[in-house]
Amino acid sequence: MSQLQFFLALIAGGLSAIALALSLITPFEQGLLLKAFLALGVVSLLRFVVPMGPWADGVLAVLGATALLTSLEVFAPAPPYFWLALTVTWLFAWLFVERLSHTLAPRLSDNAGLGLLIPVMFGAALLVVWEVVTRGANVPPVLLPAPSMIGAQLVNSAPILWADFVQTFIKSVLPGYAIGCLSGLAVAILVDRSPFLKAGLLPIGNFMSALPIIGIAPIMVMWFGFDWQSKAAVVVAMTFFPMLVNTVAGLNASSAIERDLMRTYAANYWQTLMKLRLPAAGPFIFNALKINSTLALIGAIVAEFFGTPVVGMGFRISTGVGRLAIDLVWAEIAVAAIAGSAFYGVIALIERGVTFWHPSVRGGRA
């Protein structure tokens, strides 16, 4: 047991004892499951005498979360021991994740399922805290709605959300992203051949990729109209320059000794490019692809704030804020987050396959 684990276990058990003592003054049958959880938390201190597997901590964390969620309705103002129980649940979840990743760390490749459990656990813990805090402390729904409310809205307005997704993601983001990245890559390879153009275009490309390009959204809306074309144009402008700059930097990533080796092989320009320099530029290109995947979605949504037909994620968000339909706004944000993460995840998977030789991937990590 490491030092961190020792302290986590000690604090979790100790806080359980304090919370249990505080809960004794309330009627016995109130929040029974919560009290049972706290009692088990105190019992877990026995781990310093009898070894306890990491799964016991996981079960405790899940039990704590269940107890907290089911007893939300019981208390009118939540008592202090309720908040202590929330902290204890968080600590058990942390301890579980810490111990699980320690047992996983030496064997990296053969536990994809278990490895996935850890971020899921963290996300679930975050959701539970959000739900418990917003409902337990009566946060006004206009400020921050509970996840359950957002989830209900997600199901109820599924057709609207789907139409918005098609308008924003399929029609604006994907074409814009493809055009922007491909043209950035092509221009970078062309520019790389001519030192004169490289010296001229690269500072300007750097300058442009540093621009707040979202600012051209009102101009694009004036030029290309309200529909998806103007959003795709904004996405193209936003994704082009990061790709250009990263690819040019990547093409210089191969060392002089490697290029000399290619020359001793009598390799021509295209052979050197395809077999050495483009593969060596892989990490840089994928870096740009990943940065662009998030930029593209943000760009398309923000561009919709400046004018859009009556469909689209940005339109729904801006009108939702105006009508104080905050749960619909959050449902839309959830859809955007899921779409963006999936987009990023697909690119990261491709990167693992293509740049398998890079130390950052070879270590088993993306």
Next chain:
Amino acid sequence: MTRALPILTVLLAIVVIWYAAAIGMNSPWQNTLNTRAGLTDLPFTDFALQTWAQDRPLLPAPHQVIGEIWNATVALELTSKRSLAYHGWITLSSTLLGFVLGTALGVALAVIIVHNEAANRSLMPWIIASQTIPILAIAPMVVVGLGSIGITGTVPRALISMYLSFFPVVVGMVKGLRSPEAIQLDLMRTYDASPWQTFWKLRWPAAMPMLFASMKVGIAISLVGAVVSELSNAAGGGLGVRLLTGSYNGQTIQIWAALFIAAALAAVLVMLVGAAERLVNARMGVRA
């Protein structure tokens, strides 16, 4: 001179294309105007000059934008609400605060992620997911929410800048701190180096190129965050407000002038990071 010549050539080409595009894009409206005024058979040079001097052109000519910038900076008092220098300063202050906070947070998170397997597995997917939340949507909520607990002015906007700028730093630094090869890490182990020594003598220097590359992205995106967060509060001022009012009133010249100032700010900031990079490289003995 050898470095400036290619840049000047490309810039000149851009300006020429721009003027030509301005003629093309503004000509339909100019034709309408001229037909109304009964002007026909104008020589092409006169017509071109007309398209470069419209009040609300579809594409303003560069000299119109530069004239607007001159009028809105040098010709005005610094404290005037119409001065671009005043709005630029508002944007710059929240950009810098957000960038410093974002870089510090990003480096700290990257160090934790590289050294703690649990943090790596639980945080990394969510840091990536956090970036897919469209920031402008929550910018009004962040500004309103922080305003209700008494935090107003630069800080809420800087928080949005921070939120945007920590991401490239985390991703770049995690990659940079992991860039040492296994054989180099093994060498440190044979020296019996402590984790602290391995970090300062191997991982940190190895991560420097990635740190500066991501800081360049970070400071630029931090400026974007500052501009975008200003869209939610038209009374607060800043370059974003100039963009918004320009777009509402169809003042294209004003939009372009604000864009140019934002671009100049971004360029200066990125150049400063680049200068710092060269300084650090020189100290570490890297030859260009």
